Amino acid sequence: MAVKIRLLIALFCCYCANVLAAAPSIGPDVQTLLALKSKATPFADKGAVLLSRLNEIEVTGQRLEKARYYRAIYLTNEEAVSDYSKLVTTFNAYYHDSTIDFARVITANGEVFDMQQDAISETAANSDDYLDDMKRIEFAVPQLKVGNIIEYQFSEVQTKPIIDGEWFSVLGFRYVKFLPQKNWLRIDPMLTSKVTLTVPTDMPLTLKNRNNTLQPEITQQGKTTEYRWEMNNLDAITMQSGMPPVDNMVPAIYVSTMDNWQAIDRWYSHLFDPALAGIGEADSHVKALADSLFAGLTQEQDKVRAVFEYIQKNVRYIGAHVNRGGYQPHTASEVLQNAYGDCKDQTTLIVALLRLGGIEAYPALVNTYNGTQLFDELATLNFNHMITYVASDAGGYWLDTSGTTGAFPGLSAVLADQQTFVVDGKGGELITIPAIQPEDNVATVAIDYRLEGQSLNSTVTMSFAGQVETNLRNYYQFSPEKRGVADQLLSPFVHDNRVTTFSATDPADIATPFVLTGEFKDLLTITDDIQRFHYSLQNAQLLKVFTGFSAMEPPAERYQSLYIQIPITVKIISTYPSPWDDAKLSYQGQAKNFQNRFFEIIHSAETSDNKVVSSATFVLNAQTISVEQYADLYKDITAFQKDSESLYIFERTASDTETPEVLSLEEQIAQARTLLDNGKFAEALAYTEALAEANEENGEVQFLLGIAQGFNGNDALSESAFKRAEALGYQY
Structure with a gap:
């Protein structure tokens, strides 16, 4: 037993040694840090202040990098203490080794408390359905209290190049603290942020500034050249829902040895092309599948759709890429045999099938994060996703099968207007995905009232096209409380009455449009003594269901621009039958039309004494609304909410002896x-x-x-x- 215990202790100590290594600090000494606290006073109300953020990167002649990253964070309130209770750094273990050099807390009186051996671990960085080489080192420090300073440093050593003979990076100056427990992040103020880059003097280097105009201080020493950038007294970037992408706000320097995209095209073609080997052989299962899918099909779009629907139904999204680096796809045959694959695996099988069908198709690299920027004359691997580009005289198709609920062609609206790099083996091409228009993303709400005996009932049917269909199909499919979903979506259009019964098309069947229907029974009893009956609808209810405008912050509380990425059109068609055979339509009051720079809603109606069919069309464009413009938007939305009622009144035909009500x-x-x-x-x-x-x-x-x-x-x-x-x- 003693032998076993000693063995476990030895194993544990070896494990910790991989993620904790003593190394000299590149940051200020303790007394300097304590003195810097007084300079942080103007930012103290933000909760935490970065006293010092230092990045030192050295690139060797083999285009491999060695880097040290230093952080000193002064905590000034309890929320920040909670937010910084766990510290995290991530890296790709296939290409890099990473170690925590030290982590400690400096108290107000200068005492230093080092991180304990049992307060650090290395885990997989990705979710349960993705297995790869991304690792996360998580650690915590003692004596985390208001007034104390967190100080830590970690090092990374690149062990193999991503692209032979090339190097690239995006050099940042802010500290972004992700808060997964809150689904939020914080970007705290900073006294000093320095980046030092040392490269061989003969290494070609292209630089591009983003959100800054910094020029480096350049020093040449022998065979190396050093670039230094420094930023001081950066205020916090306060997060707010609906704000523009953070990448559009934080300063960065893009650097690369590649001043065009040919090297990336060659590199990925060498990874991708072998994955298609043998697909045309007579005994190829991929060829057999292509023959089966394309049997009887002559039109290009029909073939593309057949491939898309097959992948969606038969190939699960699972990433299994341990010890592969994250860029090398599995072969098309392997993906078909495994019936799973990540984005690059699914793209490989899609391209293989389409090429066997005589259709020109290519892998396209893209980044799902809004705010990504690419430069024609500076190439980097600033991508995290792959989709398929189908070249066509009709304008081309963009296919994405990574989402299980996306209808053809599966492309998320968040990728609209994003730049992609299409790998074609001929140098590649930067192509921008077309922007989404409001007419591409439509929700239609049909409200049909009817009288059954003396009971007033209603059927509400929602149908969709575009991203709104994908979102609500997904929401309905994966919600454990489907009645709650039906109430949330349908009830606002029937005066918030609860749904009596509801039904939906199969959300897992992407070939069938998603439709949600609710029945509302016994809303009212129309008795014989009622002489007048009115129907009404607050059209502003659409804001609650399809936008975030139903509960807006007052203008005084809006401090970031409002970013509306996905446009939408909402159509409401209401049918109001006359409650009596001898009735007349005595009043028709359409809601007020609104047309402004932010949105529009237009009303129309077909009326008779027997029935009213009222229509409303709401259009919201993609746009960024500045803080200054937000007050006008708030005013326009409030006006719409106050004047959004459509009202129609039917009266029984009065006899000579009756007095009109x-x-x-x-x-x-x-x-x-x-x-x-x-x-x-x-x-x-x-x-x-x-x-x-x-x-x-x-x-x-x-x-x-x-x-x-x-x-x-x-x-x-x-x-x-x-x-x-x-x-x-x-x-x-």
């Missing part, structure tokens, strides 16, 4: 708004004057009177009515 105040206000919206200003003035006389204490009525007076040229009376409305507390 008086309209409610709400209905009279709606009638006044309709007269104004339709430009009947003289009639509106007479109507609102009578309405104001009978409702002197109603601010909204006074407001409408002010509008009517203004349109009739009575400016003094208009101003008087507006002041009366304000005095009564009406906000407009």
